[in-house]
């Protein structure tokens with residue numbers, strides 16, 4: 001519905017949802033069938049088309065499909081967060097204990113975005129603001145500002161990656177000027193973590209252009225904009241620092257220095273289809289050739 005079937009949503013487009021019948025509603029006829037095969041094209045204004053579809057819909061039985069979805073949920077068990085180092089996972093789990101069901105959470109793009117989607121349950125509309133289609137780094141802070149303006153009195157948390165935060169941190173000036181009560185948690189792993197993960201797993205660990213300058217001090221930068229802040233680097237500091245940040249009466253930036261090598265699963269390999277989602281990353285070459293003796 002009004003979506004362009006971008007590669008973020010489809011994975012390898014030729015293998016997208018092979019068992020589905022696809023109805024594509026778009027106001028722009030050029031979008032129909034552009035990226036994926038469509039069974040029923042509808043060209044029109046989504047608002048009007050939706051009204052007409054709702055009028056025509058009969059309640060169906062979704063029991064069998066619901067069982068499939070419940071099965072996926074059962075398979076989703078994640079390893080517990082490490083305790084010997086500060087991690088994105090532990091931080092987001094701790095944020096979740098404080099804000100689930102109460103706050104609007106905006107994210108940037110990267111590993112931290114996946115951890116938010118994985119660990120924070122959202123059951124109210126528009127509580128998760130994330131750039132899922134374009135995947136635009138730098139989205140989190142301005143999205144949180146918009147939420148703070150649109151829903152006054154609502155707790156608003158931006159979960160940001162250090163790389164993403166750098167892209168729009170000038171907005172701290174606007175936040176300070178209007179005293180928007182946005183709490184930004186900057187997960188500083190000192191690299192572009194998601195790109196690093198792909199380079200490690202699929203490009204033989206040849207790391208290129210993923211490290212961030214080691215001297216960036218986001219707490220100091222925030223104070224330079226007139227926004228209160230703190231920085232932590234030890235697991236034992238996490239709970240207290242989050243309590244202070246989230247209860248601060250005004251904007252706050254909490255920089256959390258997390259493990260450089262942390263990765264997130266599941267993932268889809270570069271250029272892969274969604275059915276190739278993996279919980280283990282690529283297997284070692286030796287294991288692969290053991291499965292396929294003819295190719296050895």
Ligand SMILES: Cc1ncc(C[n+]2csc(CCOP(=O)(O)OP(=O)(O)O)c2C)c(N)n1
Pocket residue numbers: 108109110111112113134135136137138160161162163164165187189191192193194195
């Ligand atoms: C504007 C923009 N440039 C590049 C990318 C490609 N990209 C996706 S994730 C990522 C790294 C994000 O790093 P960071 O914000 O530090 O988050 P982390 O993965 O470390 O949690 C990059 C470069 C993008 N999505 N958006």
